[in-house]
Amino acid sequence: GQNIDQPTEMTATEGAIVQINCTYQTSGFNGLFWYQQHAGEAPTFLSYNVLDGLEEKGRFSSFLSRSKGYSYLLLKELQMKDSASYLCAVRDSNYQLIWGAGTKLIIKP
Amino acid sequence: ETGVTQTPRHLVMGMTNKKSLKCEQHLGHNAMYWYKQSAKKPLELMFVYNFKEQTENNSVPSRFSPECPNSSHLFLHLHTLQPEDSALYLCASSRDIYEQYFGPGTRLTVT
Numbered sequence: 349g350q351n352i353d354q355p356t357e358m359t360a361t362e363g364a365i366v367q368i369n370c371t372y373q374t375s376g377f378n379g380l381f382w383y384q385q386h387a388g389e390a391p392t393f394l395s396y397n398v399l400d401g402l403e404e405k406g407r408f409s410s411f412l413s414r415s416k417g418y419s420y421l422l423l424k425e426l427q428m429k430d431s432a433s434y435l436c437a438v439r440d441s442n443y444q445l446i447w448g449a450g451t452k453l454i455i456k457p
Numbered sequence: 458e459t460g461v462t463q464t465p466r467h468l469v470m471g472m473t474n475k476k477s478l479k480c481e482q483h484l485g486h487n488a489m490y491w492y493k494q495s496a497k498k499p500l501e502l503m504f505v506y507n508f509k510e511q512t513e514n515n516s517v518p519s520r521f522s523p524e525c526p527n528s529s530h531l532f533l534h535l536h537t538l539q540p541e542d543s544a545l546y547l548c549a550s551s552r553d554i555y556e557q558y559f560g561p562g563t564r565l566t567v568t
Contacts, residue, residue, distance in 0.1 A: 352499065356497070378554075381556060389561060390461070390547065390559035390560055390561045390562060391500075391547070391559045392559070393556040393557070393558070396556060435500070437500075439554070443554050444502070444513070445502065445557070446499075447499040447500040447502075448499055449497060449498055449499045450499075
């Protein structure tokens with residue numbers, strides 16, 4: 349079967365750096381997405397990786413290793429507003445998105 | 458006007474009621490999606506439409522009936538639901554296979 353694994357919950361301190369990991373086993377691979385979802389709100393697109401390596405976008409970066417079936421989202425200079433759930437999703441060989449259950453990130457002052 | 462809108466935002470319905478959820482996208486996208494989001498579970502894709510044609514139906518019970526009259530509007534008709542159908546229902550749209558843009562969702566409670 350197809351599976352996306354992410355930690356259920358993580359805690360970090362304001363101003364620090366946190367890395368949220370995502371491992372996947374899917375039938376084929378056509379890209380990996382990261383979304384942010386604040387409580388009670390819609391998921392919003394953060395990043396997309398289809399080739400190995402690091403994609404940087406301001407305070408957020410996303411890394412992909414296709415050979416390892418592994419990605420991470422790196423958040424720097426954490427702010428209280430970064431408290432949210434972070435969803436990892438992989439597009440499989442049929443171009444269907446397979447979603448992880450999300451990682452709830454709690455930022456403490 | 459925001460990109461993807463959904464109405465109503467909250468809905469409480471009895472198991473014998475019939476109601477409909479509405480989604481509208483103002484982004485010029487060709488694909489639209491219905492998802493179910495339950496607490497601590499992955500997003501469950503329910504239906505996909507591409508240029509008004511249904512391209513996916515992921516074994517969704519017939520008590521959920523989608524309708525896509527055009528590329529900008531998507532409905533989810535609900536009837537004789539069960540308490541376990543209580544969840545957040547999210548609509549999304551995309552241009553082809555690119556990133557999806559989500560609406561704020563409808564929080565559905567079935568009593």
